[in-house]
Amino acid sequence: MTTTEAPYIHPTASADEGAQIGAGTKVWHLSYVRSGAKVGRDCNLGRNVYVDPGAVVGDRCKIQNNVSVYVGVTLEDEVFVGPSAVFTNDLNPRAAKEDWTVTPTLVRRGATIGGGVTVVCGVEIGEYAFVAAGAVVTKDVEAYRLVVGNPARPVAWVNRDGDVVSRASERPEDGVLKA
Numbered sequence: 001m002t003t004t005e006a007p008y009i010h011p012t013a014s015a016d017e018g019a020q021i022g023a024g025t026k027v028w029h030l031s032y033v034r035s036g037a038k039v040g041r042d043c044n045l046g047r048n049v050y051v052d053p054g055a056v057v058g059d060r061c062k063i064q065n066n067v068s069v070y071v072g073v074t075l076e077d078e079v080f081v082g083p084s085a086v087f088t089n090d091l092n093p094r095a096a097k098e099d100w101t102v103t104p105t106l107v108r109r110g111a112t113i114g115g116g117v118t119v120v121c122g123v124e125i126g127e128y129a130f131v132a133a134g135a136v137v138t139k140d141v142e143a144y145r146l147v148v149g150n151p152a153r154p155v156a157w158v159n160r161d162g163d164v165v166s167r168a169s170e171r172p173e174d175g176v177l178k179a
Helices: none
Strands: 073-075 105-107 145-148 153-158 164-166
Touching: none
Parallel strands: 073 105
Antiparallel strands: 145 153, 153 164
């Protein structure tokens, strides 16, 4: 379902001129969307969400409280990001380093990033993958995979609803995953 209503920006939130925010999106308390950021349609950005210039948030995403989406991070459509999840964008951060390189991160359509997850930059999280709360993602996550722990490791396969459908190491048939 897509709305045509203008985005809602809470009175305590900020959206810079030049920020692109899609119709029907809600930006809640103390959040900040910077100029050059792109946020799609019908999204929900919880309290204290920060979207950096150059960051991309697709349509129908839900970003819970206390999440920062930095330049180099792309969330495709229908991504869920749990409270206090962390995205990084620099593999060699230093406070006084002037020439640093953005290392991109891509979260594919329908993926879930649980609360308190840390995503180290340079990874791709596959379609409908599920990263369990508290995990630390240091490597790519396959589509429809459930990963847990520090470092995140695969433990199961999930369907589009996030239900575990197999604990085998081999990928189930698409009919099982996409049901």
